[in-house]
Amino acid sequence: MAVLASNCGPTAAPGCNPRPAFAGLSCRIGFISAVRRSQVMDFEYDVLVIGAGSAGLSAALTLGRCCRRVLLADGGAPRNAPSPAVHSFFTRDGIRPAQLLHLGHEQLAPYPSVEARELKIKQLTKLAHGFRASGETGQGHAFDTTARRVLLATGVHDVLPALPGFRELWGSGVLHCPYCHGYEVRDQPLAVYGRGKAVVGLALLISRWSQDVTVVTNGPGHLTDYARQRLRRQGIGLRQEPVARLVGTPKTGLRCVEFEDGSFLECKALFLHPPQEQRSPLAAQLGARITGKGAVWVDKNAQTTIPGLYAAGDMVPGQQQALLAAASGSKAAICLNEALTREEVA
Structure with missing residues (x-):
């Protein structure tokens, strides 16, 4: 050979x-x-x-x-x-x-x-x-x-939502991986964007880094009763109003999520798992x-x-x-x- x-x-x-x-x-x-x-x-x-x-x-x-x-x-x-x-x-x-x-x-x-x-x-x-x-x-x-x-x-x-602020704040205030960025925003108000089973799992994971976590579904979240129960048990909020935009700049960071009805959700960062x-x-x-x-x-x-x-x-x-x-x-x-x-x- x-x-x-x-x-x-x-x-x-x-x-x-x-x-x-x-x-x-x-x-x-x-x-x-x-x-x-x-x-x-x-x-x-x-x-x-x-x-x-x-x-x-x-x-x-x-x-x-x-x-x-x-x-x-x-x-x-x-x-x-x-x-x-x-x-x-x-x-x-x-x-x-x-x-x-x-x-x-x-x-x-x-x-x-x-x-x-x-x-x-x-x-x-x-x-x-x-x-x-x-x-x-x-x-x-x-x-x-x-x-x-x-x-x-x-x-x-990453295919981000077609809403103002998501692309502009990607990597600074809009984040994908809590293992990469969760420590830097620990103990601060955080949002988790998405729907269904996936957003529930991500929100529960994010609660490891903060006790102030809110799920934002941008309309009906298609959550089961059991999913809602799990979020409540962990003290995770839920906002299902349609989202208008994210407010902030790459230099100053994310300030809040603005909804179409004019209300706001203040948060330091928003996590999501986009397609x-x-x-x-x-x-x-x-x-x-x-x-x-x-x-x-x-x-x-x-x-x-x-x-x-x-x-x-x-x-x-x-x-x-x-x-x-x-x-x-x-x-x-x-x-x-x-x-x-x-x-x-x-």
């Missing part, structure tokens, strides 16, 4: 034939059969990582440490860009989102096999042993490349399975229903948090490397 040999020392061993794009890379693919070597080197990259948030950066770092040829396509600002800080991220609690990503990019620099570029990937085409990706650079130039595997880490888009959409259509375009909640389905190895296409971070099922996205990206990278290694030594 052929053996995979790697050399991470200062010089490459005889037989190493790195591509020009990685002329400074000392890691190499060694004693692989001629057929396998041809399949590997026919592609410009081992892995194309699309999305440079916590999941994508974490995956690129892990793959770089595996001496993999990686292209990290940075498509723009992440989902948490409006937030003033990232919390519950081990060793980085309270860091600004942009600073966290800057540190992530900096820590890729020592790995010559990892290339990070500002790219918008618009199309993926499945090939016999990999993928072709096309799109444009940050300067608007056409771009085309190939990779043996693709990892999607493009995240999701989500995939930020990128690439998985759906390739025919990958999408769950009923709009997430990209993956197996235990982070692979989608399309062979060779992986996904990680907020775009897959599960809890959403920056630290969890980073862990998801690292896990996907490990699964990717092991799958590629099995292919190379077969």
Whole structure:
């Protein structure tokens, strides 16, 4: 059986034939059969990582440490860009989102096999042993490349209510995750927006951070008698009047919820779990399975229903948090490397 040999020392061993794009890379693919070597080197990259948030950066770092040829396509600002800080991220609690990503990019620099570029990937085409990706650079130039595997880490888009104030205050006074932001508004008046079973569960969770919590349903809340009983038992208020707008600014924060009848509910923050959409259509375009909640389905190895296409971070099922996205990206990278290694030594 052929053996995979790697050399991470200062010089490459005889037989190493790195591509020009990685002329400074000392890691190499060694004693692989001629057929396998041809399949590997026919592609410009081992892995194309699309999305440079916590999941994508974490995956690129892990793959770089595996001496993999990686292209990290940075498509723009992440989902948490409006937030003033990232919390519950081990060793980085309270860091600004942009600073966290800057540190992530900096820590890729020592790995010559990892290339990070500002790219918008618009199309993926499945090939016999990999993928072709096309799109444009940050300067608007056409771009085309190939990779043996693709990892999607493009995240999701939150669909906020079409009412004044929600989008403007998103990340400051309008919040998604109490584990990320609950501590900063603890012991203050809080609102929870939504309807049905979901808003009840979120409101009960939020009551961990404050004893002054009010559910705002913007019209009939479709709550069962049992749900109303649970809210009353926990001292959680209920306002079912139609909402006119949220009052406040990103700098001063949320002041209150204004209802159509002219009444107000003073609150420091409003929590909600809005519907989500995939930020990128690439998985759906390739025919990958999408769950009923709009997430990209993956197996235990982070692979989608399309062979060779992986996904990680907020775009897959599960809890959403920056630290969890980073862990998801690292896990996907490990699964990717092991799958590629099995292919190379077969």
